Amino acid sequence: MALRYLLNTNILSDLIRHPQGPVAERIAAVGESTVCTSVIVAAELRFGAAKSRSQKLSERVDLVLSALEILPVDLPADRSYAEIRWQLTREGTPMGPNDLLIAAQALALDLTLVTANTGEFGRVPELQVENWLAYSGS
Numbered sequence: 001m002a003l004r005y006l007l008n009t010n011i012l013s014d015l016i017r018h019p020q021g022p023v024a025e026r027i028a029a030v031g032e033s034t035v036c037t038s039v040i041v042a043a044e045l046r047f048g049a050a051k052s053r054s055q056k057l058s059e060r061v062d063l064v065l066s067a068l069e070i071l072p073v074d075l076p077a078d079r080s081y082a083e084i085r086w087q088l089t090r091e092g093t094p095m096g097p098n099d100l101l102i103a104a105q106a107l108a109l110d111l112t113l114v115t116a117n118t119g120e121f122g123r124v125p126e127l128q129v130e131n132w133l134a135y136s137g138s
Helices: 009-017 022-030 039-052 055-066 077-090 097-108
Strands: 005-007 035-038 069-071 112-114
Touching (some): 005 009, 005 097, 009 022, 009 039, 009 055, 035 039, 035 097, 039 055, 039 069, 077 097, 097 112
Parallel strands (some): 005 035, 005 112
């Protein structure tokens, strides 16, 4: 199966806090081989764990990240980044640098970004966004 979903920081944070919760259920439903995350998300999670000074949290982060494919930011994300940043700047609605890179990576790789921050990422043209924390089943 091909990768289809890039999991954002808030989604993986929820998975770390609730290993049997809605994110785990959606991963099981779509198939583990279809989900991945970004090295930027991995860095954000590791920063959060380091900042908390909790060994238990660091171990949970390690466990979750070890089960996922972690994608490096690579070409052609640079082109997506430039287009997104230019458009949002023109509209007067800039996005934080990490979120911008995550959006560019998902768009460049034609992945659906899974995030609870749909307001922020929903402003990115053509980016497919899903919130698995709001998922109610079908």
